[in-house]
Amino acid sequence: MKRREEMTFLERIYILEVLRGIGITGSRLLRNLFFHLLHLVGMARGVRAAASIQYPNERRVYPSRFRGRHRLTLYANGNVRCTSCFLCATACPARCIYIEAVEADDPHVEKFPHRYEIDTLLCIYCGYCVEACPVDAIRMDTGLHPEVYPPDPRLFIEDKETLMARSRELDDSGVDTLFERHMKRMQDLERRPGV
Ligand code: SF4
Ligand code: SF4
Secondary structure, three states: OOOHHHOOHHHHOOHHHHHHHHHHHHHHHHHHHHHHHHHHOOOOOOOOOOOOOOOOOOOOOOOOOOOOOOEEOEOOOOOEOOOOOOHHHHHOOOOOEEEEEEEOOOOOOOEEEEEEEEEOOOOOOOOHHHHHOOOOOEEOOOOOOOOOOOOOHHHHEEOHHHHHHHHHHHHHHOHHHHHHHHHHHHHHHHHOOOO
16 A cells, blocks of 8 residues: 555546546456356356355365364263363353363263353354363364354354264264365255255
């Protein structure tokens, strides 16, 4: 952006610049319309009509370090790794982790979470909870972004079972399949909202 004192007289009176802006926006609009029409008749498929991603029909590939939806990691026997130390909840700047700890029968485990919930509407996906965890019990490596319109708004609060099930699904199917299922769910919801 130019400072006012660097502008020429024509730039300072704005009219030409406004017309130039309308010209740029208009030409982009016409170009995108033209390619959208070609796509409709099956032509020029290799040329993007616009920079926007047609979510949920089109996938944007996220970088490997993308901080996605959370999961609670598990031991080989399927038990949750979390020891209810509350460090993640303490580190969380959004105060969106709720834990209820109970004593474990296993003498090697002092406590485990009877209840572990993340309110994803409050979460800012900063990853501090993952950094704070001393036993690698919570991760954000699922490659999934939050569902923008789940069928039931209560699903925005992810409970322990959901977070554990995501770990099992990731182990069984891998990141790509997880994302494909997510896209399929979003496509179904868009076709039949509220179902
Ligand atoms: S990602 Fe950040 S805001 Fe979200 S639960 Fe973890 S610490 Fe809290
Ligand atoms: S997820 Fe990790 S940091 Fe959070 S309570 Fe469990 S063990 Fe502690």
